[in-house]
Amino acid sequence: MRKRRRNVGFSLAFLDVMSCGFGAVVLIFLIINHESQQTQEVRNKDLLAEMRLLDYQVLKGEESLFELSESQHTLRAKLEESEADLSKLARELQQRLERMSKLERDTLAQQEDIAALQSDLDSREEEVERLKALKAATEGNQIRAVKGEGDRQYLTGLKVGGRNIVIIVDTSASMLDETIVNVLRRRNMSDEKKRLAPKWQRTLRTVDWLAAQLPLDAEFQLYGFNEQVQSFLTMETQSSAANLDWQPMADGAALNSGIDRLRQISPGGGTNLETLMLAVRDLSPIPDNIYLITDGLPTRSAAEPRSATVDGKTRLKLFRQAATRLPRQIPVNVILFPMEGDPMASAAWWQLARLSGGAFISPSWDWP
Numbered sequence: 395m396r397k398r399r400r401n402v403g404f405s406l407a408f409l410d411v412m413s414c415g416f417g418a419v420v421l422i423f424l425i426i427n428h429e430s431q432q433t434q435e436v437r438n439k440d441l442l443a444e445m446r447l448l449d450y451q452v453l454k455g456e457e458s459l460f461e462l463s464e465s466q467h468t469l470r471a472k473l474e475e476s477e478a479d480l481s482k483l484a485r486e487l488q489q490r491l492e493r494m495s496k497l498e499r500d501t502l503a504q505q506e507d508i509a510a511l512q513s514d515l516d517s518r519e520e521e522v523e524r525l526k527a528l529k530a531a532t533e534g535n536q537i538r539a540v541k542g543e544g545d546r547q548y549l550t551g552l553k554v555g556g557r558n559i560v561i562i563v564d565t566s567a568s569m570l571d572e573t574i575v576n577v578l579r580r581r582n583m584s585d586e587k588k589r590l591a592p593k594w595q596r597t598l599r600t601v602d603w604l605a606a607q608l609p610l611d612a613e614f615q616l617y618g619f620n621e622q623v624q625s626f627l628t629m630e631t632q633s634s635a636a637n638l639d640w641q642p643m644a645d646g647a648a649l650n651s652g653i654d655r656l657r658q659i660s661p662g663g664g665t666n667l668e669t670l671m672l673a674v675r676d677l678s679p680i681p682d683n684i685y686l687i688t689d690g691l692p693t694r695s696a697a698e699p700r701s702a703t704v705d706g707k708t709r710l711k712l713f714r715q716a717a718t719r720l721p722r723q724i725p726v727n728v729i730l731f732p733m734e735g736d737p738m739a740s741a742a743w744w745q746l747a748r749l750s751g752g753a754f755i756s757p758s759w760d761w762p
Contacts, residue, residue: 451462554607555580556683588660613640620663725752
């Protein structure tokens with residue numbers, strides 16, 4: 395009994411030891427497991443915090459990257475815009491440089507033009523001074539002088555020049571007036587009133603103007619013509635001028651006497667242009683300039699007239715016939731005071747002046 399009790403006691407003691415050992419092991423395991431779980435939780439919390447921090451940093455990085463990308467895009471756009479502006483400025487600069495270069499060339503050309511004009515002006519001033527000196531040297535040597543109202547000078551395009559010059563005046567009855575009615579009325583007046591007719595006085599002033607322009611070294615003749623040809627230097631009346639001599643301009647008395655004689659006659663009779671042309675053709679030497687003052691086409695020829703009246707076509711035919719009598723090399727300068735009822739006169743006389751190399755003018759009523 396006692397032995398069995400000893401075994402039972404040993405068994406209980408062993409079980410107690412084993413239970414205590416197992417409990418200790420369980421307790422240790424629980425302690426270790428609890429510490430491990432706490433450590434794991436702490437570690438997990440740290441990792442989660444780090445992950446959240448990393449996620450936040452990644453998000454911030456992505457935002458920064460997006461901002462950088464946007465900034466880069468904006469900068470690239472600005473760079474392209476700046477490059478375009480720079481290119482535009484470069485083109486504008488080039489254009490301005492070209493304009494400046496052109497302006498410099500134009501300025502240089504203008505300066506050259508100004509210099510040329512200044513040189514031309516200087517030369518013209520020198521020429522004016524020379525002409526003034528020449529005029530001063532020769533003033534007082536003119537045989538005659540004519541002044542317009544207020545000392546006006548008249549620009550006509552009619553140059554009086556040559557070595558042998560003949561001035562011819564139409565002294566027919568039509569030189570009394572511009573209209574046929576007034577011509578018929580004045581034709582029956584006294585010679586004194588005929589000489590005072592405005593148209594005839596204008597003709598005399600024109601002769602004075604031409605005489606004042608004659609060169610001093612020239613020779614001249616002064617003719618009048620109606621149905622005959624008359625030299626006012628000799629007062630000879632003839633159909634031919636073969637015996638009429640040229641008079642030197644230096645002989646002022648001959649010119650003044652001739653014009654005075656012209657002033658003493660009164661216009662009358664018809665107009666025989668053919669006889670005049672024959673007389674001019676017979677001059678020796680032949681004239682190198684003719685200055686003819688008339689008012690229309692001829693009414694007579696060298697042949698006897700078949701009728702007392704003459705129409706426009708016949709007058710034109712007489713004109714053309716007379717023009718063939720004149721040598722072609724003689725310039726005919728015509729001063730025409732138009733007559734009523736003679737519309738073809740201007741064209742005919744203009745054509746003769748042009749073909750002969752002369753001038754044609756039909757001046758206003760107050761010339762010269």
